[in-house]
Amino acid sequence: MAQLLTSPPPPQAAELRRWELADPADLRTLRASLHEALTGEQLLDGQRMDEVPELIVLVATELATNALKHGIPPTIVRLLAVDDSLILDVADHDLSTIPELSDTRPMGAGGRGLQIAMAVSLxxxxxxxxxxxNIWASFPRR
Known part of the structure; x- marks a missing residue:
């Protein structure tokens, strides 16, 4: 089974945007705002995104959903930039647990956010x- 790195993102990473989420209803706003931060354009209903922004939004939604469901609010989502990478950093306030990759759950049972992040990010x-x-994932910058 793959392991998560146990280190923060590079210290020189600059914060581009930050969102605070209190409940799952905030996820829709996060998706639209993150898309706009990545592309400079508003996300219209039903519109498809370019590959990298779409993957970042997918991972942000998955990790933020996990944090809202299993963590202690507020969930903080940050978009960072360093050199040729964008970094998504999602934080919750529950220090009593550590992130675990779950590969034993049946499909459709949830808990696949980290696996999705591992599959589509650098x-x-x-x-x-x-x-x-905090859980972070890095992506190539355009």
């Missing part, structure tokens, strides 16, 4: 601060 890792547990 790297995935996690780290804890004194107040948050």
């Amino acid at each position: 790297k995935v890792g996690w780290y804890a601060t004194d107040r948050t547990k």
Whole structure:
């Protein structure tokens, strides 16, 4: 089974945008706002995105959903940039658990956010601060 990196993103990564989510209803706003941050354009209903923005939005939605469902709010989603990569960093306030890749759950049972992130991003890792547990995923910059 693949392992998550246990380190923060590169320290020189600059924060481009930040979102705070209190409940699952905030996910729709996150998706639209993140798409606009990545492309400079509003996401219209039913519109398809380019591959990298679409994958970043997918991973953001999956990781934020997990954080909202299993973590302690608020969930903080940050979009970072470093060199030729974009980094998505999702934090919750539950320090009592560590992220685990679950490959034993049946399909459709949920809990696949980390596996999706591992499949579509360049790297995935996690780290804890004194107040948050963070999962991050990096993607190529256009």
